[in-house]
Amino acid sequence: MSSAFKDYYATLGVARDASPEDIKKAFRKLARQFHPDTATDKKSAEEKFKEINEANEVLSDPEKRQKYDQLGAHWQESAGVPPQGGWQGSPGTAGQEFHFGGTGFSDFFEQYFSGGSRYGFPDDWEAPPKSRGTGQPRRGHDIEGDLLVTLDEAMHGTMRPLSLQTRNRQTGEVETHSFQVRIPPGATSGRRIRVPEKGERGINGGPAGDLFLRVRHAAHPDFSSRDADIFHDLDIAPWEAVLGAEVVVPTLDGAIKLRIPPDTENDQSLRVRNRGLPKGKTGERGDFLVRIHIVMPKQIGDVERSLWEKLRQTSSFNPRKAPKL
Numbered sequence: 001m002s003s004a005f006k007d008y009y010a011t012l013g014v015a016r017d018a019s020p021e022d023i024k025k026a027f028r029k030l031a032r033q034f035h036p037d038t039a040t041d042k043k044s045a046e047e048k049f050k051e052i053n054e055a056n057e058v059l060s061d062p063e064k065r066q067k068y069d070q071l072g073a074h075w076q077e078s079a080g081v082p083p084q085g086g087w088q089g090s091p092g093t094a095g096q097e098f099h100f101g102g103t104g105f106s107d108f109f110e111q112y113f114s115g116g117s118r119y120g121f122p123d124d125w126e127a128p129p130k131s132r133g134t135g136q137p138r139r140g141h142d143i144e145g146d147l148l149v150t151l152d153e154a155m156h157g158t159m160r161p162l163s164l165q166t167r168n169r170q171t172g173e174v175e176t177h178s179f180q181v182r183i184p185p186g187a188t189s190g191r192r193i194r195v196p197e198k199g200e201r202g203i204n205g206g207p208a209g210d211l212f213l214r215v216r217h218a219a220h221p222d223f224s225s226r227d228a229d230i231f232h233d234l235d236i237a238p239w240e241a242v243l244g245a246e247v248v249v250p251t252l253d254g255a256i257k258l259r260i261p262p263d264t265e266n267d268q269s270l271r272v273r274n275r276g277l278p279k280g281k282t283g284e285r286g287d288f289l290v291r292i293h294i295v296m297p298k299q300i301g302d303v304e305r306s307l308w309e310k311l312r313q314t315s316s317f318n319p320r321k322a323p324k325l
Helices: 008-012 020-034 042-059 062-073 107-112 151-156 238-243 302-314
Strands: 099-101 143-149 158-167 174-183 192-195 211-217 223-226 229-236 245-249 256-260 269-272 288-294
Touching: 008 020, 008 042, 020 042, 042 062, 042 107, 042 143, 062 107, 099 107, 107 143, 143 151, 143 174, 151 211, 151 223, 174 192, 229 245, 238 245, 238 288, 256 269
Parallel strands: 143 211, 229 288
Antiparallel strands: 099 158, 158 174, 192 211, 223 229, 245 256, 269 288
């Protein structure tokens, strides 16, 4: 079963030679438009938001983007056959192909960019007669996959309906299993969620393997994460940096007032304690870090220009050491 090719450049509306900054801007614009928390039609927006995140996941990563570009250039020639290293199989055994539903990622992403443990074989494969109902019981393989989790889900936790389609290695029949997976509050990116006995079916009455889902935080237009800490980029005016200010900033659980101290520097981070993601069951939380970006005005009027001129004449500040002539 081959997966339909995904045109990630078309999804983000950028050219194939788009710069990383162009990709970042396109994603943020679309993510704000289709974010489920703010969209009117939440169901259609959620699907679009997943597509945007998947495209950004690949195109914003230089290694994944290079792999995707190479795949795209030879897609028709390869006729949907995964490149070397895409699917894995156990030496000397018939493979197993898995298809997830509800993880937030398409089959195309799972097949080429997930890195999960899976075992592929052709559609016309048939189980050897001697393996049907004979031999010692054997535990099924564990399965790994990726799970797209929004920061809101990571903050509050949720239940996610999933489905897993496999082909029985003894009978060759396709089987679909549907179940609920609990995403706990504080599910950090990279964390593995174990779902017992939801992996590959066992052989000859053996127990099923386990399913391991790797959490990937969905990219957010306003926030990013590292472990339990949440980051937000804030643009401020030069006079706010010099004189200080009080501004309103968003967080995952509501807006807060943030004091910008005088003499704040560009790229400086201001830390707000206990406004990040939960840390397990302890009640502790990570921090909320605001990264400051001082933005210069692109256009100024005559009055503003005269004030800048006056500042230049009266200020003794010199950011450079005068070179020796």
